[in-house]
Amino acid sequence: MRVLVAEDHQRLADAVAExxxxxxxxxxxxxxxxxxxxxxxxxxxxxxxxDRDLPGVHGDQxxxxxVDDHSPARVLMLTAAAGVAARVEGxxxxxxxxxxxxxxxxxxxxxxxxxxxxVAPPLPPRYTRGDLVxxxxxxxxxxGDRSLNLRPKEFAVLEHLLSVNGRVVSAEELLAHVWDEAAxxxxxxxxxxxxxxxxQLGEPPLIETVRDGGYRI
Numbered sequence: 001m002r003v004l005v006a007e008d009h010q011r012l013a014d015a016v017a018e019x020x021x022x023x024x025x026x027x028x029x030x031x032x033x034x035x036x037x038x039x040x041x042x043x044x045x046x047x048x049x050x051d052r053d054l055p056g057v058h059g060d061q062x063x064x065x066x067v068d069d070h071s072p073a074r075v076l077m078l079t080a081a082a083g084v085a086a087r088v089e090g091x092x093x094x095x096x097x098x099x100x101x102x103x104x105x106x107x108x109x110x111x112x113x114x115x116x117x118x119v120a121p122p123l124p125p126r127y128t129r130g131d132l133v134x135x136x137x138x139x140x141x142x143x144g145d146r147s148l149n150l151r152p153k154e155f156a157v158l159e160h161l162l163s164v165n166g167r168v169v170s171a172e173e174l175l176a177h178v179w180d181e182a183a184x185x186x187x188x189x190x191x192x193x194x195x196x197x198x199x200q201l202g203e204p205p206l207i208e209t210v211r212d213g214g215y216r217i
Contacts, residue, residue, distance in 0.1 A: 001024075001025045001026070001046045001047065001112075001113075001116040002025070002026045002027075002028075002043070002044065002045050002046050002177070002180070003020055003025050003026070003027045003028070003045060003046065003047045003048070003049060003112060003116075004027075004028050004029075004030060004036065004039055004040065004043070004045045004047075004048045004049065004073075005017050005020070005027060005028070005029050005030070005049045006029075006030040006033070006035075006036035006048060006049065006050045006051055006054060006059070006062065007029070007030075007031070007049070007051040007054075007078065008031050008032060008051060008053075008054055008055055009051075010031060013029050013031060014029065016049065016105070016108065017029050019105055019109070020109065020112065021152075021180075023109055023113075024139070024152045024155070024156065025112070026177075026178060026179055026180040027180055028043065028045075028180050032054055032055045032056035032057070033054040033055065033056040033057025033058060033059065033061065033062055034056040034057055035056075036048075036050070036054065036057070036062055037057055037062060037065065040062070040065070040066060040071065040073065044072075044073075044176070045071075045073040046072075046073060046074065046115075046116045046119045047073060047074050047075075047076060047112050047115045047116050047119070048062075048066065048073050048074070048075050048076070049076045049078065049108070049112065050062060050063060050075050050076065050077050050078065050095070051077075051078045051079070052077050052078065052079040053079060053080070059077065059079075060093055063075055063077065063093045063094050063095055064093060064094065066094065067093075067094035072119055073119070074096040074097070074115035074116070074118055074119055075094065075095045075096050075097070075115075076095070076096065076097045076098075076099060076108075076111055076112060076115055077091075077093075077095040077097070077098050077099070078099055078100075078101055078103070079098075079100060079101065080100070080101045096115055096118070097111050097114075097115060099111060125137075127159070127162040127163065129162065129206065129217055130206070131143055131144045132162075132201070132206060134155075134158060134159060134162055136159055139155065141155065141158065143201060143202060146202075148200050148201070149200070150197070150200055151196070153178055153179070153193050154193055154196055154197045154200065156177075156178040157174055157178055157190075157193055157194060157197055158197055158201075160173075160174060160177050160178060161207065161215060161216065161217045162217060164216075166216055166217070167216065168210045168213040168214050168215070168216045169214045169215055169216060170213065170214035171190040171191070171214055171215075173214070174190050174214075174215075175189070175190060194207060194215060
């Protein structure tokens with residue numbers, strides 16, 4: 001899941017982003033409305049965590065823009081105003097959910113995950129290829145009777161490769177789906193992660209490198 005956190009209080013934005021990353025999500029941060037608008041224009045987000053009172057461009061305008069552009073991104077609106085009227089107003093603007101500040105982080109994670117499920121097709125109970133089994137809901141993977149101790153990015157790469165049913169996946173596609181905008185497209189990040197994943201999967205090899213194409217299982 002790729003998430004944009006649009007929040008002008010940097011400490012809060014960084015804390016939310018870091019927490020969501022620990023939950024296995026790719027997260028970008030925008031500290032004002034102008035940056036948020038640029039990011040939603042160029043990146044495909046599953047969920048936008050949107051502070052309503054952003055400087056530069058107000059959160060209401062960003063929400064309207066997402067609705068007018070028929071963006072598939074779901075909007076979780078944050079605000080310090082906890083009254084019913086404010087919540088109703090935010091939802092009528094097109095927000096999918098509303099969370100007043102201060103909030104418990106576990107609730108924010110639950111709401112983000114719930115919104116993400118509306119964007120993505122339902123997860124299969126599990127993916128299987130030969131003796132490889134990956135369970136997206138439980139976040140576990142096995143090869144034969146051996147549990148795979150995968151890092152979050154390794155798990156996400158494996159999940160994406162399995163989800164496309166044998167199609168070749170480019171390094172650029174993996175960067176877009178698994179990493180956030182901080183990832184440098186000119187580094188060996190994808191290659192290194194795939195190499196670690198191959199080592200975890202063991203023999204016989206499962207991930208094929210397609211010349212000038214990418215990877216596939």
